[in-house]
Amino acid sequence: MADIRTLWSDLGGDWRLAGPSFDVDEGLETAVIVSLFTDRVADAGETGIESTGRRGWWGDAFADVDGDRIGSRLWKLAREKRTPAVLGRAETYAREALQWLVDDGVARSVTVAAEAVGAQGEVLALAIGVTRSDRPVAQFRFESFWKGQ
Known part of the structure; x- marks a missing residue:
C-alpha cells in the first residue's frame, strides 16, 4: 500500500510533489522517520526533563493497544555531550x-x-x-537531526 513519502533533511521532515500530487513510497521510510523523530512521552519520574516537560503525542492517550506510544525519546539527548554513554542511550x-515494526x-x-x-x-548519526x-x-542513515551547539 502506498503512503505519502516523508523525506528527512536538515530542516526536518518534508513531503515532495510528484507532478500534481505527493510523491509516494511503500511507507517503510516514512514509518521509520515518524517513529524516530516524533517526540515520545518521557516516563513519569525520568530525570532531566523538568524544564521541557514530558512532551509526547496527545494521541497516545487514545491508543488502540493499551500503553502503545508513538515516537522516540531522542529529543532528550539534544543538549547532551556526545559521549559513549549518550551514544548508547x-x-x-x-x-x-x-x-x-x-x-x-x-x-x-x-x-x-x-x-x-x-x-x-558534533553530529549524532x-x-x-x-x-x-x-x-x-532496508538501510537508512540520519545525521542532520542532532547538530552540536
Missing part, C-alpha cells in the same frame, strides 16, 4: 521507537548503530537496518 531510544510483523529485526561524526564529533522476510534489508 541514542541506540536504546531508537530501538525502542522501532520495536513496533517487529512486534507488528512488519520486520523480522531492526538494527541500530549510533556514532558521533563531524570534525569534532544513526544507521538503521530493517530486515524483512520478503525483501532486501
